[in-house]
Amino acid sequence: MNLVGLKVGEETRTSPFTAGDLAGMKDAVVTIVGVGLISGSFAIALRDKGFAKKIIGVGRSDGSIQKAKELGIIDEAMALEDAVKQSDFIYVAIPVDATVPMVQKVMDLVSDQQIVVDAGSTKNVLCAALSTHPMRKQFVATHPMWGTENSGPEAAVRGAFEGRACVICEKASSDATAVSIVENIYKALGMHIVYMDGYSHDIHAAYISHISHITSFALANTVLEKEKEEDAIFELAGGGFESTVRLAKSNPAMWAPIFMQNRENVLDVLNEHISQLRKFKASLEKENLQYLTELMENANKIKRILK
């Protein structure tokens, strides 16, 4: 990547990127593909850091696009082709089943002066699909490990990524300048960077993120099935129930594709989880206080790891 002007369509543009240096980001035109929780939070963070001259939104729903404009998340909306044409940095944050064809489409449109980044929760299928793309080096596969149960541009949060990890996958397949720019943006947003291949990422993500969502969805279904008095749930719910069931409010359109793409790892950890629940069941059926206590004492070890 260099600073030489580049002919894209009718226009001549100069890449604002220099390896390891974010100074040029103030002149960057950024497109966010998808105007939701992650892209919206990312756009807000870019603006707060002075990292974008203009932010363009590409979205399927007029309502979301309109909302994103009202919230000042994007400056204007555009069709994908027009947006990519004038952008230095394209950030794709849409459901993972749509991410694969979308990133391929974007990369068919870009030159070696542009950077394409995704923010999806699965990485193996995506990295494999892109491995032979002629512009592969312009793409950086990332997973900022942050989210909430909410979706849409109105769910975007200022300071969202602060203190969280961002996984960058298959770094060696990306252009070194592109990687350094992406790393430094995420670091400027308060994240620490973890490097993995797509295969390992998906295993760790199944353990640390995807299973939590499954258990929370299943807990909500359990309580809705057993507790026929919805008033009782509303009246009695304390902080404990609210925190364990919070993720059950998450958007199925986002999570179903994640579980399907990471099916084998999710099934593997789900089987383990059912087996762990059966241990609690056995300890109660046998009224084995010692075993029950041991199971909980083992779970307490998570205190060592999470503050």
Add this chain to the structure above:
Amino acid sequence: MNLVGLKVGEETRTSPFTAGDLAGMKDAVVTIVGVGLISGSFAIALRDKGFAKKIIGVGRSDGSIQKAKELGIIDEAMALEDAVKQSDFIYVAIPVDATVPMVQKVMDLVSDQQIVVDAGSTKNVLCAALSTHPMRKQFVATHPMWGTENSGPEAAVRGAFEGRACVICEKASSDATAVSIVENIYKALGMHIVYMDGYSHDIHAAYISHISHITSFALANTVLEKEKEEDAIFELAGGGFESTVRLAKSNPAMWAPIFMQNRENVLDVLNEHISQLRKFKASLEKENLQYLTELMENANKIKRILK
């Protein structure tokens, strides 16, 4: 209950309580039995409201008692008998297996000028055990639906009960003045009161509180079993994992007796939960996106109930 002076041991005391009126609470001597999360938070709230002339702590551990004094939660520590003798209001918040004999012991010591309250997470066994006690009317069975994963006096939280429910069980078995005093204290602390018998309480508590703890303990064990790289948990954990696994940090000495006392209800809801997880498993095994989506959409109904 009336305001006539009462001979207790060597001393003459006058009850500060008048039906529905908390004015006398400023003169009340209060004993908390157990100096931990709940009793500590309760004591702080009493002080903030000016509801106690003196707060005495009864605890098994010198360390906790000392800490509670340092934190200003209690004014002094005393042996149970001495504390009860000079107290108008005795609040028992200890593990539920110890609660039954402790409340019985306290009630053997009290007159009809004193109020005894417990704060345990199970109610059926306790209410049954006390039903024939000659001083039953002086006891009010309560369950403030609040808690955190932390324990000990240093875990006590100012404003803890605000906005939460407090269940009062088998109200008709308690003296009307005692109930009105207890209700009004909890209301002054920002709680809303829900009335139930002990049997119903334990069913609802299994659904809305106890199963959340089991799933969280089991989730921690699942992740600890699968994720052999503890660094990865530490580095990658986002807000979702942290919130679903938070309760796994809870104290086994508190929770094992709850699960054992409420064994049948907990097993019932645990069986349902395993069955709900199996539905997710089946949808993934069959790659049935529609079924998977339906399961999540059903879980989303919890949004209707919890804000």
